[in-house]
Amino acid sequence: MVKGAAYLLLALLIVGAILWQWLSERTRDRVVLDRRLEAIATPDAVTTRPIIAVTVPERIAPLLAQAQVELTISTLQMLTGAMLIATLIVLLLFGPAAAVVLVVGVPMAALSWLQGRARKRIDALAEALPLYLDGVRQLQAVGNSLSQALSRALADAPDSVRSYFAPVGRRLAMGAPVAETMQQLADRLQVPEISMIAAAIRTNLRYGGSIATVFGNLANILRERVRIRRDLQAATSEAKVSARVLIAMPLLAMALLVGMNRAYIEFFIDDPRGRTMSMVAIGLEVVGIVIIRRMLRLAF
Template sequence: MVKGAAYLILALLILGAVLFALVSERARSLAAIDRRLAGLTLPGAAPARVSAAISVPERIAPLLAQAQLEVTMRAVRILAVAGLGLVVTVLLLAGPAFALAVLLGLPMAALSWLRGRARKRVDALTEALPLYLDGVRQLQAVGNSLSQALSRALADASPVVRSFFDTAARRLEMGAPVAETMQQLADRLQVPEVSMIAAAIRTNLRYGGSIGAVFTNLAHILRERLRIRRDLVAATSEAKVSSRVLIAMPLLAMVGLVMMNPAYLDFFIADPRGQKLSLLAVGLEGAGILIIRRMLRLEF
């Protein structure tokens, strides 16, 4: 029963991957036809550059923007072929139950890695934003406009700030409205600190006042948020270490048992009862990891 359900799910997932490849290939063909028609209607125009980026779900787009990653069709194909090869290898060596566990675990592992990278990049950005705001305020004090100050302050800003704000700076240099440009950046990143900057600029441009004083207060608020975050991290460090020990103990125990008795896994691979217990153990371990991570998540 377990083998039949596992094979059915694997077949459906592989069929879905094939359908996705066919649909994406058709979309690429239609885009190529549109580019050719555009070249025929405008013979003097330069050929449009093919964009390799593809659309992603709205819940994943902010994570990709925060992690500064761009999903391309080539990358999707490489990852899909590598994942499918791994699943087929596990299917041949360990059976359908383990192959199904690998197939379901790969997206979860990729999402966890993406969230970790995005968190590191955002933490580096929030730590460097107060100094960037100080630079913007100083440039405004010597006579630069808000648009010029936001662009020119990037020269002395941290590399992570430049990497996040370069697109907005180019838009500002081409004459785009400041409030609209910063709001687009805040909507794309969905980082609270960037949203605070965009809201402060939008409010100041609408109602007037000293933007220098606003940036001074905002930099102070961001520094206070960083201080509180460091205090929270220090206060929960012991709990984080304990959670890692609890997560690693079952895995280390399993490795130790296998090293002492290599035939220990035969029951969990060949016997249907062992396969059910293996899936149950993997599910409980994954649920425990998610619950512990949720308990230790700091949001303020």
């Protein structure tokens, strides 16, 4: 059963790689046609090689935007090819069970890395936003418009803010509406702090009032959110350590048993009952990790 599942996963990977290659060729043909049409329309324009981005599902797109990771066709083709080759090698050397673990484990590890990267960058952005709002408020106090203040405050803003707000500055420099530009950033990132800024700007432009006062109050709210988040991290640090110990205990126990008696592992590799038990144990371990991570995930 496990062997059949491994070969089925390998076949799906091969079919997916072929389908992806076909779709990428069609996309590349459209891009080449667009470049030719653009060259005909603007003969003096400098043509550059475009970076073809990949359309990702709506549930993954905000996570990629938060982690500041952009998937291109060439990158995804390289990752798919490496995954296909690695799965084939593991299947031939270590058997179908190891291939199934590789096919399931690598995407989960990649998702975990992506979530950790996004969490670190968004936390840094949340800590730096009050300083950026103070800069916008000060520039408005000396006579700058809201659009000018948002753009010029980026020069003195921390790197975490500039990396996320650079598209906002470019759109505002080209004359884009402030409310729509900020709302686009909020929709792309889906971060509460950015959504609060976009809502404040949209409400102020519709109903009027002092946007400097709104930004001052919003900066205080964001500082309070950062303080509460740090308090929550300190309060849950003991539970996180306990969760890591619980996750690592079965793995350490298995490693100790194998170190003391190497024949112990042969039952889980050679015997069909042992392979079934090992797959069930790995599945339960993965389910336990997911449950513990969700229990420790706090949002406010």
